[in-house]
Amino acid sequence: MPSRRSHTKSRKGCSECKRRHVKCDEGAPKCSLCKKRKLECVYPPPNSDADSPRGSSIAQDGSDSGALTPGGDSPWQTRMVEMRLFHQYLTATYHTLAQDGLSGYHLSISIPRMATSFPYLLDSLLALSALHLATAEPENRRLMVDAALRYQSQACSGLGKVLSDISPPDYEPAFVSSIFIMLFATGLPVVSLENRPVDPLSAVLEVRTLITGCAMLFNRINEMGTDGELDSWLCVPETEERLTEKKAQEYDPLQANDFIDPDIESFSSDDSLEDISKLFDLHRSIMQSLEQLRSTVDTPTSPNQGLYQTTWKLLWQAIEPWPKIGSHGGVISWPLFITDEYLNLLQNGDWMARVLFLHYGVAMRLLCNRWYVRDWGRRLVMATLEPLGEIPPEWSATISWMKQAVEIRS
Known part of the structure; x- marks a missing residue:
């Protein structure tokens, strides 16, 4: 019986080969597999823990442009991506969600602070930020949408587990997470430039289901009868849409x-x-x-x-x-x-x-x-x-x- 061929693991291989679990020939500037498949070939930083199984499947390529590329699998790479998306939320995304009468303080301070204690809220925040970043960086649209989908999936899974037996501490973070998930579902088809036919009734039913979840959690918060971190934000009776950021200070709706x-x-x-x-x-x-x-x-x-x-x-x-x-x-x-x-x-x-x-x-x-x-x-x-x-x-x-x-x- 022929002996089994030994397989030497490539510890310095490119991210794409690691994602596919194949040996990389470590060619420069591209390995043979990436060259053959016309893929971006990105090697992890020399000091990264390239063999860690716990990392994200998104990585930073280290170039001046800061472009994100799929395939990284180290905790360092995951942390860099999540820091970038968190920064995107704090500097840009939250502004697009703010409305007159709804304090930007809650969106920029309370919710991010809350997200550090509730992973499903953090995932939904990162998903929405990645989707927003896809609109700002067309050259990275596909990569950002992939990242957004990954975090959205994690957010939905985490929120689903919480909702099965929800308790008061989760009311507010679950409510905010459900809003972010709804906005993500609304924005994904237009941001990702999907050309698939729209089924109008199915689209409205999906929105209806998501909004119903938001409304249920909102009612739970109101029934709780205690002052929550978002209490003053959620109790504003009438709020105004901010029509454009550019005209916000000079234009009265x-x-x-x-x-x-x-x-x-x-x-x-x-x-x-x-x-x-x-x-x-x-x-x-x-x-x-x-x-x-x-x-x-x-x-x-x-x-x-x-x-x-x-x-x-x-x-x-x-x-x-x-x-x-x-x-x-x-x-x-x-x-x-x-x-x-x-x-x-x-x-x-x-x-x-x-x-x-x-x-x-x-x-x-x-x-x-x-x-x-x-x-x-x-x-x-x-x-x-x-x-x-x-x-x-x-x-x-x-x-x-x-x-x-x-x-x-x-």
């Missing part, structure tokens, strides 16, 4: 209509202001369309009239306060309140249910300046309309308006 309406042309030289004016125009046109739709909803010609009226009211309450979030959580939270009966009508092709849903898609364009939403509303509307074929005459004008409305610049 409460006075936006008066500020913009007199003469749009006078602000055309300022792109940021022009985009803001388009959002306010879009908001007004959505509210006008809903007002016109109300007469149809109130006409007692269908056994589903009560369901239509309830759904219309929820939609109005979600959209009307913009740019404030309002007591119902704003546009992004609308799926939380819709009923299973309405979803059944939508699934069965009921046109009134469909038109109401399309208004939600158009309203999501009001959030297109946020990196985790971007053109999600447009994709939702177009994916809903694409398979419909011929539009009933009574809805043709409304559908035509919707197609134009979702094409505003992100």
